Amino acid sequence: MNSAERKRSIIVGLFVFLGIAILLAGIFIMGGQQNRFGNVVHVTAVFDNVGGLKKGGNVWFSGVKIGTIREVNFTEDSRVEIDMVINEASKEYVRKDAVAVISSEGFIGNKMIVIEGGSSDMAYIENGDQLRSKEGNDTEAMMATLQVNNQNLVSITDDIKNLSERVRRGEGTIGAFFTDSMMAVNMKAMMLNLNQAALNSKRVSENLERFTAQLNNKGGLTNELLTDTVVFKSLKASVAQLESVTQNTSELTKNLSDASSKLNDSDNALGLLLNDPETADQLKQTMGNLESSTYKLDRNMEALQSNFLFRGFFRREAKKAEAALKDSIENSNQ
Structure with missing residues (x-):
């Protein structure tokens, strides 16, 4: 085998070894991820x-x-x-x-x-x-819910659009509020009235506060009535006395009413004198007779004073009266 073939064989062997190593590493990695080899x-x-x-x-x-x-x-x-x-x-x-x-x-x-x-x-x-x-x-359930929410949102948007269009045309109370000038004037007047009412309420509250502060000041009549038991008892006794006087006055008024009603009746002396004309004539005639008798009695007394038989008696009585008058004057001077 020449050197070129030997070199080629070594390179092929290295590639095969490297491939086997990669394969084993992948197996171990995958097995580790799948928990194939551990406990x-x-x-x-x-x-x-x-x-x-x-x-x-x-x-x-x-x-x-x-x-x-x-x-x-x-x-x-x-x-x-x-x-x-x-x-x-x-x-x-x-x-x-x-x-x-x-x-x-x-x-x-x-x-x-x-x-x-x-x-x-x-x-x-x-x-x-x-x-x-x-x-x-579930993602699909979430997507379905999201789709329903989107549809609801579209419906709400359409309703808001229709409502805003009606407001723009001046329909309804809100539309009239934004478009009707008289509505704005009335609203302004109402706000002024509300402000005035608020000021009046504030003024009333301040007056009440000052009044309650005066109630807490010692020495005042209201404070004494609210806090002093002696004043309360005296006031209670005065009210009781006033009630008694009122009852007595009522009884007196009733008695006077009864008496005045009897004056209109003829079954009593005073009522008979006030209401019976015949009795009034008789009383007038009696008074005339008494006056005539008194005149005659005066004439007889004058005649007796001139009579020598009673002249000494009347002189002695005159001297006694003169002496009594003189003694009374001297006692008053002392």
């Missing part, structure tokens, strides 16, 4: 709908890849069972009560399993455990 823990989770989840997908926990999806199989009740392999080193962070959720790598990326939760007082997962499952956010 792993098999766990399962059952879902009603996996939404396109495939064999070989990733399993994540707290943002870290901890395993892969080994199998996707149907169960007897037409559900989907996901067989996952978890790295032996990562099982110490996953608890038995953890929850498996289907998610996506990005908005439209590949499907994957995300393990969430787990209580610190629960044991770690073991080979053959079945995790609880929870339906995740």
Whole structure:
């Protein structure tokens, strides 16, 4: 074999060796990603709908890849069972009560399993455990919801457009408010009235505040009435006395009314004198007779004084009266 053939054989051998090395490296890399050669823990989770989840997908926990999806199989009740392999080193962070959720790598990326939760007082997962499952956010459902929201947004936009057009044409209360000049004038007048009412309310509040401040000043009548028990008792006694006087006045008025009503009756002396004309004539005649009798009696007394038989008696009586008058004047002078 000449040197050229030897050189060619060496180059071919190097390329074959390099290819075998690359192949083995790829096998080991892929096997490592698929957890083919390390110690792993098999766990399962059952879902009603996996939404396109495939064999070989990733399993994540707290943002870290901890395993892969080994199998996707149907169960007897037409559900989907996901067989996952978890790295032996990562099982110490996953608890038995953890929850498996289907998610996506990005908005439209590949499907994957995300393990969430787990209580610190629960044991770690073991080979053959079945995790609880929870339906995740389906991209198609999200898109359908987004489409419905877009339609609703279009309807709302159309309604706003129609409303703004009606306002522009001056229809309705709001349209009249923006287009009718009289409406603006009325609104301005109403605002002025509201401002005046607010000022009046403020003035009333200030007056009330001053009045209540005066109520708290000691020495004032209102403060004494509100705080001094002695003044209150005196006022209460005065009110009681006033009530008694009112009752007495009422009784007196009633008695006067009764007396005045009796004056109109003829069954008593005073009423008879006031109401019976015949009795009045008789009383007038009696008074005339008494006056005539008195005149005659005066004439008889004068005649007796002139009589010598009674002259001494009357002189003695006159002297006694004169002496009594003189004594009375002297006592008054002393």
